[in-house]
Amino acid sequence: MLAVFRKSFRDSRRTVWWLSVGFGLYLLLIMGFYPTIKSQAAEWQELIDSYPESILAMFYGGEVAEFDITEAGIYIQTQFGGYSVLILGAIVIVQAFNAFTNAERDHSLDMMLSLPVSRRAYLFGRVLNTALGMALVLGAWLITFLVSMLLWPEFDVSVGRLALSIVSAFLFLMVVAGYSYLLAVIVPSSRHFAGPIAYLLLIGSFLIYGFSAMVDALKPLQPFLINHYFNMGEVIRGGVQFGDWTVMISVAIILLALAGWLVDRKEFGV
Amino acid sequence: MVQEREAVIQTQNLTHRYGKVTAIENVNLAVYRGEIFGFLGPNGAGKTTTIRTLLDFIRPSAGSATIFGLDTVRDSVTIRRRIGYLPTELTLLDNWTGIQYLRWLEQVRGAQDGYLAEAQRLAERLEFDLSRSLKGLSTGMKRKMGLIVALAHKPELLILDEPTTGLDPLMQQVFHELMHEVRAEGRTVFLSSHNLPEVEAICDRVGIIRDGHLEAVESVTNLTRAAFRWLTFTFDGASPQDEFRALLGVHDVTAEGSRVRMRLSGEASLDAVIKLAARYTVTDIEIEHPTLEEIFLAYYGRKER
Numbered sequence: 001m002l003a004v005f006r007k008s009f010r011d012s013r014r015t016v017w018w019l020s021v022g023f024g025l026y027l028l029l030i031m032g033f034y035p036t037i038k039s040q041a042a043e044w045q046e047l048i049d050s051y052p053e054s055i056l057a058m059f060y061g062g063e064v065a066e067f068d069i070t071e072a073g074i075y076i077q078t079q080f081g082g083y084s085v086l087i088l089g090a091i092v093i094v095q096a097f098n099a100f101t102n103a104e105r106d107h108s109l110d111m112m113l114s115l116p117v118s119r120r121a122y123l124f125g126r127v128l129n130t131a132l133g134m135a136l137v138l139g140a141w142l143i144t145f146l147v148s149m150l151l152w153p154e155f156d157v158s159v160g161r162l163a164l165s166i167v168s169a170f171l172f173l174m175v176v177a178g179y180s181y182l183l184a185v186i187v188p189s190s191r192h193f194a195g196p197i198a199y200l201l202l203i204g205s206f207l208i209y210g211f212s213a214m215v216d217a218l219k220p221l222q223p224f225l226i227n228h229y230f231n232m233g234e235v236i237r238g239g240v241q242f243g244d245w246t247v248m249i250s251v252a253i254i255l256l257a258l259a260g261w262l263v264d265r266k267e268f269g270v
Numbered sequence: 271m272v273q274e275r276e277a278v279i280q281t282q283n284l285t286h287r288y289g290k291v292t293a294i295e296n297v298n299l300a301v302y303r304g305e306i307f308g309f310l311g312p313n314g315a316g317k318t319t320t321i322r323t324l325l326d327f328i329r330p331s332a333g334s335a336t337i338f339g340l341d342t343v344r345d346s347v348t349i350r351r352r353i354g355y356l357p358t359e360l361t362l363l364d365n366w367t368g369i370q371y372l373r374w375l376e377q378v379r380g381a382q383d384g385y386l387a388e389a390q391r392l393a394e395r396l397e398f399d400l401s402r403s404l405k406g407l408s409t410g411m412k413r414k415m416g417l418i419v420a421l422a423h424k425p426e427l428l429i430l431d432e433p434t435t436g437l438d439p440l441m442q443q444v445f446h447e448l449m450h451e452v453r454a455e456g457r458t459v460f461l462s463s464h465n466l467p468e469v470e471a472i473c474d475r476v477g478i479i480r481d482g483h484l485e486a487v488e489s490v491t492n493l494t495r496a497a498f499r500w501l502t503f504t505f506d507g508a509s510p511q512d513e514f515r516a517l518l519g520v521h522d523v524t525a526e527g528s529r530v531r532m533r534l535s536g537e538a539s540l541d542a543v544i545k546l547a548a549r550y551t552v553t554d555i556e557i558e559h560p561t562l563e564e565i566f567l568a569y570y571g572r573k574e575r
Contacts, residue, residue: 107359114355
């Protein structure tokens, strides 16, 4: 497993590096606006209040009544965290499908599985690569947040809670990894359905969860949507949401265990 | 003889279906230690499916296979530790150099004394520079690297799918030498190839697969002797062409000047042919055994009819 991980990590380290640099710079840009927003709180609140509640609900994902964009947690969630995890989620999906569907198509899986490496070791070596890659990018987020705190003292939050909110983002990504690797294993090789299904789950969950704040009929769906359990702002404001973490950890473990069970039964493409 | 040796690969009614399509059916095959076995068949006959089943990329729909006496499904990792594989479609990790790739493989396979030295020796034989990037290699260069990867850990069994595709004639010769060395060390080679002169040159036995069924397994010598032979008489004066045609098992009789050439199939009596010719004045006789290619084509031609 470690050998597979080493190879995968070597292959993806440039992606991880540039994602870290890119997100770091982007986050600095976002945080650079924070002092201005904080100093013009009244004007911003007036502007925000003029927006339809549905738009606020869509981008925050929490109770709209609490919406105060100058509050650090809400600012991070709405301006960065909420959609940045979607971008990283898309990378996770690509990695999962590179591991199986694409590797079958370009025949690199043949070489890998002709080595003394079990299918399960291959799967979990790749999952480990995804997990470490994402952890490094999220680590870059944390470092950038810390730099932002030094540059702009107006951004004054608990470092511990900031770190925990990033752990939340990591768990969110591990759930995405869980269903992406599972789909990559389940869906027959050389078909193109699995990728779009995974993207649909990722983006669909975000959109439906957003709509569910405005459409009562969609509210019962909320517990089944991954976004229900992830909100960096709430962790920064209120500390760890243990219930949310429990759900995300459990779902990720179950999905990956299922993938590990099914990969031993998979027909690899010719 | 060969049949008394230990079977390295053994299949029992090995069958694989892709949905409703049967790729191979009831394949019963034994490959013995220390032999070079050629696996022949046209495209789509089931060669690659058989190889992929042996390597546990796909699972048997029915039947089973063992390698070194171990089950190919249950013990696949243990088996793969002891084999070297070269696939038809070779994809290398192209962001590495050859030596980086081999170092990584050394770790995957578990540290082995002399692994890199052996890889270097093979690279010199195959004229491949291990310090170069694996990116953008030509088909032939990729094939060389693939052979180094398959051979460097000195596996007990080599499974090679179209090993010489893209290699120039000089390198094909080096490959033949390497295979002879492997056999001399008591190791086993299972190779599929469309290059029949090559199979004839290096293989001890061949298996012919057609439409997923193993049609024949025979030593190259027996196959080339038993199938048919060409017989050419040179006569001084008249020749009995029509009488030859009337004999059982005599086909394709052609005459060119004083030379009469004919193909004798298995049921022909050589004695009857010679006695008929002896009634005339024979100045020369030539007997040619067919090449494996001729046998292969005749085999499939006969089956298609």
